[in-house]
Amino acid sequence: xxxxxxxxxxxxxxxxxxxxxxxxxxxxxxxxxxxxxxxxxxxxxxxxxxxxxxxxxxxxxxxxxxxxxxxxxxxxxxxxxxxxxxxxxxxxxxxxxxxxxxxxxxxxxxxxxxxxxxxxxxxxxxxxxxxxxxxxxxxxxxxxxxxxxxxxxx
Numbered sequence: 001x002x003x004x005x006x007x008x009x010x011x012x013x014x015x016x017x018x019x020x021x022x023x024x025x026x027x028x029x030x031x032x033x034x035x036x037x038x039x040x041x042x043x044x045x046x047x048x049x050x051x052x053x054x055x056x057x058x059x060x061x062x063x064x065x066x067x068x069x070x071x072x073x074x075x076x077x078x079x080x081x082x083x084x085x086x087x088x089x090x091x092x093x094x095x096x097x098x099x100x101x102x103x104x105x106x107x108x109x110x111x112x113x114x115x116x117x118x119x120x121x122x123x124x125x126x127x128x129x130x131x132x133x134x135x136x137x138x139x140x141x142x143x144x145x146x147x148x149x150x151x152x153x154x
Contacts, residue, residue: 031128032103037084038122039112040097047095049076053108061095061106082107084115084125 040061042053049072053059060080067073075093082089082105089111097106105127115123 031126033126034124035103035105035127036101036122037082037105037107037112037115037125038100039109039118040106042095042108048073049094051094053094055109057094057108058089058091058111058114059094059108060091060111061097061100062093063100063102063104064096064098065102067093067096078129080127080129082111082115082125082127084123087115089114 041055042057042059042061043055045052047053047059047061048067060082061067062073062075067075073093073096078093079090080093082091091107091111095106097104100106109118112118112123115125
């Protein structure tokens with residue numbers, strides 16, 4: 001194969017690759033359904049985000065696979081919306097959960113109790129990034145112009 005034909009082949013391949021649609025992946029739009037949720041004592045020391053947490057705060061430990069290994073993780077401080085059994089709550093990622101499966105969460109005791117008694121031990125639910133609140137579309141407005149004498153302008 002000549003240098004010219006190799007160059008043309010590479011140019012063709014490059015233009016083909018550039019023409020392919022690239023899916024947009026926004027982590028804040030991901031939803032995790034039917035995931036395992038447990039609870040843990042959040043007050044035993046610093047969380048993986050470097051903060052002291054309280055059992056009364058609605059915080060979560062994100063599974064290690066999603067939390068990552070960097071310090072602090074880019075997941076630290078993100079708000080998530082959790083839904084279990086028809087109840088919904090918002091929480092903040094403050095720790096990692098090395099024993100949680102992918103998508104799984106470890107909840108603070110007070111957050112877990114929002115959904116069930118601590119005796120339940122394990123919950124199955126859904127969560128997604130963000131507040132979960134979708135602002136309603138604004139009401140359509142009409143404008144009226146008045147003429148110089150206060151009457152309707154035409």
